[in-house]
Amino acid sequence: MVTRSIPEYLFENTRRNNISIKCVLSQESDGGASSSSSSVDNQGIKIRRRPTSGPPSHAVGPFEFRLQNDGNTPRNILEEIIWNKDVEITQLKEKKPLYSLKKALDSAPPVRDFVGALRSAYLRTGAPALIAEVKKASPSRGVLREDFHPVNIAQAYENGGAACLSVLTDEKYFQGSFENLAAIRRSGIKCPLLCKEFIIDAWQIYYARTKGADAFLLIASVLPDADINYMSKIAKKFGLSTLVEVHNESEMDRVLRIDGIDLTGINNRNLETFEVDISNTKKLLEGKHGEIIRQKDTIVVGESGLFTPDDIAYVQEAGVKAVLVGESLVKQSDPGRGIADLYGRNISS
Numbered sequence: 001m002v003t004r005s006i007p008e009y010l011f012e013n014t015r016r017n018n019i020s021i022k023c024v025l026s027q028e029s030d031g032g033a034s035s036s037s038s039s040v041d042n043q044g045i046k047i048r049r050r051p052t053s054g055p056p057s058h059a060v061g062p063f064e065f066r067l068q069n070d071g072n073t074p075r076n077i078l079e080e081i082i083w084n085k086d087v088e089i090t091q092l093k094e095k096k097p098l099y100s101l102k103k104a105l106d107s108a109p110p111v112r113d114f115v116g117a118l119r120s121a122y123l124r125t126g127a128p129a130l131i132a133e134v135k136k137a138s139p140s141r142g143v144l145r146e147d148f149h150p151v152n153i154a155q156a157y158e159n160g161g162a163a164c165l166s167v168l169t170d171e172k173y174f175q176g177s178f179e180n181l182a183a184i185r186r187s188g189i190k191c192p193l194l195c196k197e198f199i200i201d202a203w204q205i206y207y208a209r210t211k212g213a214d215a216f217l218l219i220a221s222v223l224p225d226a227d228i229n230y231m232s233k234i235a236k237k238f239g240l241s242t243l244v245e246v247h248n249e250s251e252m253d254r255v256l257r258i259d260g261i262d263l264t265g266i267n268n269r270n271l272e273t274f275e276v277d278i279s280n281t282k283k284l285l286e287g288k289h290g291e292i293i294r295q296k297d298t299i300v301v302g303e304s305g306l307f308t309p310d311d312i313a314y315v316q317e318a319g320v321k322a323v324l325v326g327e328s329l330v331k332q333s334d335p336g337r338g339i340a341d342l343y344g345r346n347i348s349s
């Protein structure tokens with residue numbers, strides 16, 4: 001029996017004004033038979049792009065029935081975010097169709113070299129280069145910082161020695177925005193910027209570029225290889241860098257087989273359950289994966305759950321040359337000083 005309630009946004013397009021009575025019905029799941037046939041199950045991807053069994057509400061006369069089943073109920077938070085994103089993009093695309101974004105690209109600020117900034121910071125400090133994240137909130141941790149001034153935080157990160165910045169742009173779940181990305185770019189900050197978004201449509205890449213992104217994230221548990229390939233080609237066309245994020249061995253296997261990926265991120269947080277375990281970075285860099293990565297000279301980014309100099313040393317030992325850190329820095333009253341605390345030394349000069 002499915003017991004989770006269906007997120008409100010899924011009703012937005014089907015809600016009728018004249019409804020006086022609503023019933024919520026739960027349907028017995030069919031054991032996954034119909035859902036697995038309609039889900040994106042190639043390459044082991046379990047996250048479905050959108051509800052598979054049509055709208056959850058049905059009107060019969062004055063009644064609205066909500067038929068809740070496996071096909072219209074997200075199985076985890078990541079799937080919920082993706083379904084929401086799909087609706088959001090459809091609406092945004094109506095307001096800003098691709099042809100209008102293509103025009104806006106002409107006045108976008110020039111692209112900076114994200115990977116180059118990481119490499120030179122690593123060479124300069126001998127420690128993993130820092131991608132510091134401008135992150136107000138997350139579904140797992142709630143609000144991280146109430147007095148949130150994105151440009152001030154970005155400035156503090158740059159002064160504290162960050163090589164690059166990551167800016168969350170998802171509004172609904174992370175309280176971020178594309179306005180934050182654009183404002184940081186406009187402010188004269190020199191660190192290259194990663195657009196931290198749930199990208200499922202090439203349109204989002206064009207949009208991110210018009211706002212000044214130098215790099216963007218692709219999540220392997222959401223995107224099949226063909227999409228990762230296609231989107232990294234678009235990145236190349238603009239001179240943008242891609243950070244492709246994996247969480248487990250099979251995603252790592254897939255990503256290592258794709259050519260032209262600039263950066264591989266290992267997320268220590270499972271986005272479906274929120275569990276954080278920094279030994280995941282070590283585990284995924286052992287054995288043949290580690291060898292291939294060393295041969296290819298790909299920069300691996302250790303992501304999430306890093307709080308102390310010991311954590312940084314641990315992932316460096318495992319083989320990462322960069323780290324992506326949000327919570328432990330953004331929570332400090334002075335996020336710049338937070339960097340020195342995280343590394344156990346000043347990495348700004």
Ligand SMILES: O=P(O)(O)OC[C@@H](O)[C@@H](O)c1c[nH]c2ccccc12
Pocket residue numbers: 133135196245267303304305306324325326327328
């Ligand atoms: O705040 P943390 O634990 O330092 O994590 C930062 C970053 O890794 C995390 O925000 C993140 C990694 N991958 C993501 C994908 C989407 C949203 C957020 C993320």
